[in-house]
Amino acid sequence: MASKTIHAYYNDDDVLMHAVGKVKAAKHHIEEVYCPFPVHGLDKAMGLAPTRIAITSFLYGCVGLVVSIVMMNYMMIEDWPQDIGGKPSFSYIENMPAFVPIMFELTVFFAAHLMVITFYLRSRLWPFKKAENPDVRSTDDHFIMEIEIHENEIDLKNLLWDTGAVEINILEKDSH
Known part of the structure; x- marks a missing residue:
């Protein structure tokens, strides 16, 4: 029909x-x-429901933080402990201040990359996908x-x- x-x-x-x-x-x-281009307030004017993108970003950041803690504990404490700058390598907690930059970077890395992947999957954007805009003027x-x-x-x-x-x-x- x-x-x-x-x-x-x-x-x-x-x-x-x-x-x-x-x-x-x-x-x-x-x-x-x-x-x-994005039009500020258009989603509210159309009556679209708010997205849950902030929640997923937070969860992806938490995954990155957990991965960084597990990775550094394994590499620097369990697998191959080294005395770097006189710091003891008996436990993760004693060395945690030195690991904070790595924890921050991996949190941001995971949140950013997983958000991009989520956006592409949610929007059904993949390589060689045909454009869905009805008129080429909508991109200009x-x-x-x-x-x-x-x-x-x-x-x-x-x-x-x-x-x-x-x-x-x-x-x-x-x-x-």
């Missing part, structure tokens, strides 16, 4: 933000907004608001023209 989708094009982010507010106030569901200078049409094509079109759209296209989408 084919469904109709309307694409409204805007050339200014402030006009887009105002348009999103008007469309949401008219009780229409915005499927997606394609932007050439236009903003595209995508709304599915439910027997309200004329009213929706008029609303979008009133919000400052510079172009409106109606597309047939196949849902297989």
Whole structure:
């Protein structure tokens, strides 16, 4: 079954933000907004739920901290203890002040790298993936608001023209 989708094009982010507010106030569901750069506050204007990205970042940092502690304890205390600068190598706690920079660096390393991997997997971005943006102008200078049409094509079109759209296209989408 084919469904109709309307694409409204805007050339200014402030006009887009105002348009999103008007469309949401008219009780229409915005499927997606394609932007050439991040627009501050767009997620809240669209009514998107907050992400849990900060929680995952904290957990990845904790994994990095644990890995650094286990790694340094094994390498510097158990496997091959050395007397470096007169510091005893009897226990990890006695040497921990010297290990703080390594603990910090591995915490940041794990958080950063695992967050990038999580972002790519969550966004379904992998090598050789075909771009999903509907128009190449959305990567340059236009903003595209995508709304599915439910027997309200004329009213929706008029609303979008009133919000400052510079172009409106109606597309047939196949849902297989």
